[in-house]
Amino acid sequence: MSSLLGLTGHELQALLTKKEISSTDLVKEYLTRIKMVDDQIKALVTVTEKEALEQARKADGLREKGVKLSPLAGIPLALSDNICTAGIRTTCSSRMLENFVPPYKATVVEKLAEAKAVLVGKCNLDEFGLGTTTENSAFFATHNPHDLQAVPGGACGGAAAAVAGGEAVFALGTDTGGSLREPASFCGVIGFKPTYGSVSRYGVIPCASSLDQVGSLTRDMTDCALVMNAISGHDPQDSTSVSGATSDFTNFLTDDVKGLKIGIPQEYLQGRVVPEVMASFEQAVKKLEELGAHCAEVSLAHQEAIVATYQIIVAAEASSNLARFDGVRYGLRIEGEDVDSLFKKTRSQGLGAEAKKQIILGTYVLSSAQYEDYYLKALKVRALIKEELAKVFQEYDCLLTPTTPTVAFDLGADKEKISRGKLDSLTCLANLAGIPALSLPWGTLQGRPVGLQLLSRACGEETLFRVGYTLEQNTNQTRLKLKGKEVK
Amino acid sequence: MRVEWETVIGLEIHAELKTKTKIFCSCPNEFGGKENTHVCPVCLGLPGALPVLNKQVVEYAVRAGVALNCAIQSYSKFDRKNYFYPDLPTAYQISQYDLPICRNGYLEIEVNGEKKKIRINRIHLEEDAGKLLHSGSSITSSQYSLADYNRAGVPLIEIVTEPDLSSAEEARVFLEQLRAVLEYTEVSDVKMEEGSLRCDANISLRPVGSTKLGTKMEIKNMNSFRALERALAYEIERQQEVLEEGGKIVQETRAWDEGKGMTAVMRSKEEAHDYRYFPDPDLAPIILEPEWVEEIRASLPELPEARKERLVQELGLSAYDAGVLTASRALAEFFDQTVAVYNAPKVVANWIMVEYLGLLNANNLELEKSKITPKQLATLLIVQAEGKISGKIAKKVFAEMFATGKDPEKIIKEKGLVQISDEGALAAVVDKVIAANPQSVEDYRGGKKKALGYLVGQVMKETKGQANPGVVNKLLQEKLK
Incomplete structure (x- = not known):
């Protein structure tokens, strides 16, 4: 039974279909595992034991009746705690929403419920998605299952740690500038951020609305395709949701990269990525060439402006998105002598340091005196970046980079120093351009995972799945062993 | 100067x-x-x-x-x-x-x-x-x-x-x-009292002939047409006083206080x-x-200005009457539909403006909530024109229609309000009145023509207003010759 923990969703589904195991057994196994390891990993803010067992029983019941079930039916999953679950508290790892129980659920939650997947817990994150290490959670820091001294990455560090630590088979989180891919890279799992608008944002508590995108954390590419099949598609409740027919992502799982043209923004990586990670990365490039892909250097004209543009947009949008937490209608309320002091006290005590910093920055860049110099300029540069990337993708099928400038570092370390600037400098480009991006594990350095990142044109998911699947099938670098307390 | x-x-x-x-x-x-x-x-x-x-x-x-x-x-x-x-x-x-x-x-x-x-x-x-x-x-x-x-x-x-x-x-x-x-x-x-129409104003004064705008003041909280006009009139006077005393207008937002009849800094x-x-x-x-x-442009209804113009040009109404009748679409529709049944625009206009709007105002009721239909009003006016009821009775019937929504004919029938024009039926009443008012009879015969009016009034009173005044007049004159 214990060997179940290391398996992927589709491997488990095969056992469920053959009735070798039941969903109830599987979920119990996971709940036991959570009890065993989560006091050390601290991936979960809320464990939904009761609901999980009930959902598992229902999935088993349907299977008994011979109902045809989805590939995710009965499989344990975790959700980043910024995704609303009706009747289950959704905290965004903030004091502000510590006891907030939404009366509605996110569209992706609805879709997973339709697929009969089983929610086992809600995962820790940097408060409201603002951060890169999950140390900005108002509750506690999450630890990297590969090395408990290390950060799991962030913002969705809890979700990545849950998948890497055997607390869930897969997880959903959000990616604003790398919030899924960066923890995926640090924790050695697959992180996928689809094209902006391809997965509904309804019911997902926003960080920066024009950058946020829901994505998945899985143990292999097949699970990634199955999760995308379940959650993507047009949602009339989200105006930014793209319309049109949805693809079957499993069709993209082809073991063949022959003739693919892969661009490497060498100049951008130089000085940003630490040498050890660069060395691992170069092996991946070599491997892809051996498998028949053509890799070539590309230059990005606006590269110096990428991080600044990203930071301005995040701060501006977050400052406005977080304004609704004022203590009037729901969430934390600290009474004051009048309404203004109620606002001030509630927000002073309810929000953490990083959220406050972003609010101050965002308020500044949107102020009428600064708007043109910062926010408007950032919008213009963003348009130029999009335009340039569109041109790059006329020539190349995808871009390849390391996911992060460094591997995971110790909790409490000076991350800006270690990551030579910004930890999300390689990932935020995809969010600015709204394009799909994949982070794939690529071995480890002293026990800490390295991540490869692939970017493609908007709606160019197929190439990413193709490259990811080919590397998965032809190397032993992409599927790392389950970590945490020794798996019995 | x-x-x-x-x-x-x-x-x-x-x-x-x-x-x-x-x-x-x-x-x-x-x-x-x-x-x-x-x-x-x-x-x-x-x-x-x-x-x-x-x-x-x-x-x-x-x-x-x-x-x-x-x-x-x-x-x-x-x-x-x-x-x-x-x-x-x-x-x-x-x-x-x-x-x-x-x-x-x-x-x-x-x-x-x-x-x-x-x-x-x-x-x-x-x-x-x-x-x-x-x-x-x-x-x-x-x-x-x-x-x-x-x-x-x-x-x-x-x-x-x-x-x-x-x-x-x-x-x-x-x-x-x-x-x-x-x-x-x-x-x-567009109900100002329910807040579905709200108006703020920006106002400034400048010397006549100047092309530069003065410092503007924003006025809020004017919750009726009257409040808007009063607030602005107040503000014009206030600003003029400040300027004439050599003072300066400072840009600010002021709120109109309906009770006090003045604006104050917000x-x-x-x-x-x-x-x-x-x-x-x-x-x-x-x-x-x-x-x-x-498509939307093509689907627009006739707008107030055009409608007003049509009432003046085609129906011969005065500009004032046309303005009143077209101030709301509901009223204009009511007028048009009444005229469609009874083609006497001026009579209809008068009735609507005097009787109908009078009753609506007195009862603080909106046209949309009133029970009277255009067809009912037209019928009432036709019955009156045919001489079946007097103008006075028509007003009574109208008040009843307004209160109950009943058809005019039904009210006339139920209350027995049909005008009595039959000379035979009226002769007895006329005789009775003559007998009961010897002094007036004498006055009339003595040349005081006014006395006849009194006698007609007595007959009308006896018949509860149902007698045809013309017929009564004629009968009295004949009998008192």
Whole structure:
């Protein structure tokens, strides 16, 4: 039974279909595992034991009746705690929403419920998605299952740690500038951020609305395709949701990269990525060439402006998105002598340091005196970046980079120093351009995972799945062993 | 030499659109209702809920725009206007900042027989906020305030004029005229008392002949046409006094106090918000097909000005009467439909303006809620014209129709109010009156012609007003020869 923990969703589904195991057994196994390891990993803010067992029983019941079930039916999953679950508290790892129980659920939650997947817990994150290490959670820091001294990455560090630590088979989180891919890279799992608008944002508590995108954390590419099949598609409740027919992502799982043209923004990586990670990365490039892909250097004209543009947009949008937490209608309320002091006290005590910093920055860049110099300029540069990337993708099928400038570092370390600037400098480009991006594990350095990142044109998911699947099938670098307390 | 001052006024009008549902969610858009029952995660601003634009809102805004001669923009977008207030669930109002849906329109008004074009700078879409009920007189002086979010997310259009109005009267006439256009096009309920039509004004004075605008003052809280005119008249006088004493007008926002009949400072320029407008990333831009706009233009009803013109030109009404009858679409329709059954426009106009509007006003009732139909009024007027009832009886019957909604013939029959013209039937009454009033009879015979009127009145009294006065007159004259 214990060997179940290391398996992927589709491997488990095969056992469920053959009735070798039941969903109830599987979920119990996971709940036991959570009890065993989560006091050390601290991936979960809320464990939904009761609901999980009930959902598992229902999935088993349907299977008994011979109902045809989805590939995710009965499989344990975790959700980043910024995704609303009706009747289950959704905290965004903030004091502000510590006891907030939404009366509605996110569209992706609805879709997973339709697929009969089983929610086992809600995962820790940097408060409201603002951060890169999950140390900005108002509750506690999450630890990297590969090395408990290390950060799991962030913002969705809890979700990545849950998948890497055997607390869930897969997880959903959000990616604003790398919030899924960066923890995926640090924790050695697959992180996928689809094209902006391809997965509904309804019911997902926003960080920066024009950058946020829901994505998945899985143990292999097949699970990634199955999760995308379940959650993507047009949602009339989200105006930014793209319309049109949805693809079957499993069709993209082809073991063949022959003739693919892969661009490497060498100049951008130089000085940003630490040498050890660069060395691992170069092996991946070599491997892809051996498998028949053509890799070539590309230059990005606006590269110096990428991080600044990203930071301005995040701060501006977050400052406005977080304004609704004022203590009037729901969430934390600290009474004051009048309404203004109620606002001030509630927000002073309810929000953490990083959220406050972003609010101050965002308020500044949107102020009428600064708007043109910062926010408007950032919008213009963003348009130029999009335009340039569109041109790059006329020539190349995808871009390849390391996911992060460094591997995971110790909790409490000076991350800006270690990551030579910004930890999300390689990932935020995809969010600015709204394009799909994949982070794939690529071995480890002293026990800490390295991540490869692939970017493609908007709606160019197929190439990413193709490259990811080919590397998965032809190397032993992409599927790392389950970590945490020794798996019995 | 004394300086002559010129007044410059611009208006900002908010009108709630009467769409079925709210602007960004499917909650019902209805006035009133139990507190916080027309709400959902979207209009309550719960985190993660997202706005989706209601297409009917766009259609209504375009309808208002074409009726007000605006250029409808093929591309417009929504922006967030950021500020904290407990009635605003998301702490930002979704509005349109630099790219509104309509631009460069105008509305023609007529004041003292002179026509004037008032330019409209823009019309933009936005969402309304909730309503607060304070335990004290204001939010800061209250022990507690209650919040009702039924109104949050109700669609609004804001109409901004150019500073083309030059008197309080012009401002009031403009607002009345605008109200009529919005009512005719059926985009809004335009009820100032319910807040579905709200008006703020910007006003400044400058020496006659000067082309430079003076310092403008914003006036808020004018909740009726009368309040608008009074507030502006007050403000013109106040500013003129300040200027003539050599003082300076400081830019500020003032609130009209209806009870005290004066304006008072609400906030100074320094206290003004920086709203930090930016494009709302949750909403796509509004892109309009010109064909769709043309379809809407083609579907517009006859507008107040054209209708008024028609009543004067084709039906021969006075400009004043035509103006009164076309002030609201409902009234104009009532008039037209009555005339369609009984083609005597002047008679119908008089009846509606004197009797009908009189009763409506006396009972503080709106036309839409009255029970009388145009066909019923026409029937009443026809019966009267045929001499079946007298004018006096007609008014009585009308009052009964107004109270009960019954058909006039039914009332006349039930109450036995048919006019008695039969000489045989009236002769006995006439004889009785002659016998009972020897003095008057004598006076009449003695040459006092006035005495006849008294005798006719006595017969009318005996017959409870049902006697045909003409016939009574004739009978009396014959009998007293």
